[in-house]
Ligand code: FAD
């Protein structure tokens with residue numbers, strides 16, 4: 074219920090008069106409701122607040138925390154490395170024991186019960202509460218404690234949950250107890266506890282998470298000689314994103330750094346034997362490990378679709394929304410759980426942080442009365458410390474045809490990365506030349522590798538992804554840390570937006586100035 078406040082009373086006066094213990098924890102009505110406590114919701118709030126400074130917004134999230142930077146969870150070693158002693162043994166700062174290193178916009182939130190009484194509005198938060206059903210006709214939600222909330226406008230930003238491997242999902246409890254599905258801060262803490270007692274761990278999955286976590290675990294266990302296996306069905310790491318030769322290049326680097334990468338292999342059986350998990354692999358081998366981490370993708374959290382009678386996308390999964398991110402009147406969806414219409418590139422669902430932020434923001438503005446379409450391409454990045462890093466804009470799907478342009482090393486260039494290079498021949502490098510490589514659609518047996526004329530020196534470069542000869546995606550390869558990263562991302566956005574087609578991509582690559590440091 075909204076409160077009436079006389080003009081002479083201040084907000085503080087009103088708050089002092091209220092006996093908060095008598096006020097229900099869950100407001101019965103809010104103008105704006107955000108379902109999900111991730112970055113998409115947080116950005117939606119900020120956009121609503123920009124348009125409507127006194128807006129009252131309630132965020133309901135089923136984790137016990139305020140929004141935090143999920144992306145750091147698989148780069149924990151990288152983030153905390155700066156806090157380590159020189160011998161890399163002990164953490165120096167107490168912050169490692171709490172969440173300060175990842176929490177977002179601390180200080181922005183108020184207790185949900187106070188929101189109806191705040192004349193300046195704000196962001197009320199209900200933590201540890203799940204929305205169980207959504208009635209879009211009567212505009213109400215029901216929570217897991219039985220309370221209902223009426224709303225005017227609602228955003229669904231429920232993210233995704235990790236899939237399990239089919240073998241592990243039916244394994245005996247002793248195996249399940251030694252298996253981590255990794256998505257949130259609690260999973261990280263549980264994994265860190267388990268790892269302390271481990272000599273070996275198997276990471277299942279060769280995508281972003283599996284590849285980042287394998288390295289993270291390797292570094293974390295460096296003093297205990299933790300053996301890290303990584304097992305997946307593709308030929309190389311991140312094979313769904315990168316062309317074959319780059320996927321293979323990364324895989325070789327992962328191996329050199331110390332991960333035991335087992336490619337083109339699936340799990341066939343898992344059982345508990347002599348205090349360890351024994352994994353039978355499709356390549357005929359059996360490995361025994363103390364712990365298993367599963368990173369085989371996510372499925373969007375769409376449980377609310379049933380009660381809300383919202384359409385899910387058959388191909389990409391997720392709530393189907395239009396280009397304004399609207400699912401129905403007064404209902405929007407954003408982030409990992411939304412399958413949206415990109416007027417330039419077609420229907421998509423994206424599982425990356427910047428996308429969650431951009432779509433959260435767009436939905437927020439539209440909830441507050443705008444009618445903006447999705448036009449600004451989001452980016453994503455991937456960082457595997459000591460191995461590789463890249464950023465991407467648009468469609469980066471390895472099934473598309475690719476054309477890549479790499480910078481050759483300066484003759485004098487002998488950076489620290491050299492010790493993990495698979496092959497080097499600096500004598501062949503010249504300062505002012507680029508090398509290019511083209512790879513056709515994977516399913517096409519008639520691969521055209523005619524442009525692959527130079528040695529495999531893939532240290533820094535640009536990868537173009539082509540659909541019907543038009544550039545629809547761009548990866549900036551190892552250019553993070555060099556100047557103008559954001560400029561290069563903007564150039565990438567312009568190249569995609571302007572529909573560069575049938576052009577000499579070696580020339581287009583020059584726009585990115587990949588020699589600039
Ligand atoms: P989420 O962050 O998943 O937030 C949704 C929240 O809603 C969750 O807390 C969920 O529990 C909650 N929720 C779900 N259903 C309900 C319900 N019914 N009621 C209440 N609450 C509910 N992306 C990058 O671009 N770069 C990276 O380097 C990168 N690293 C990553 C590392 C890890 C370990 C992980 C897991 C992801 C990473 N990502 C990265 C992906 C990125 O974190 C996600 O794309 C982003 O978090 C999506 O934000 P979101 O708000 O849509 O969903």
Ligand code: NAD
Nearest residue numbers: 277278279280281282283305306368369370371424454455
């Ligand atoms: P993903 O979709 O990137 O990769 C899934 C991988 O699972 C595939 O590459 C494949 O190797 C593997 N796989 C599928 N079925 C398998 C099976 N039965 N056995 C073995 N391997 C199997 O998903 P992810 O790597 O699990 O990441 C989870 C989520 O977190 C995704 O949404 C991802 O985008 C996000 N994430 C993003 C980043 C980043 O952007 N840098 C980093 C970490 C996580």
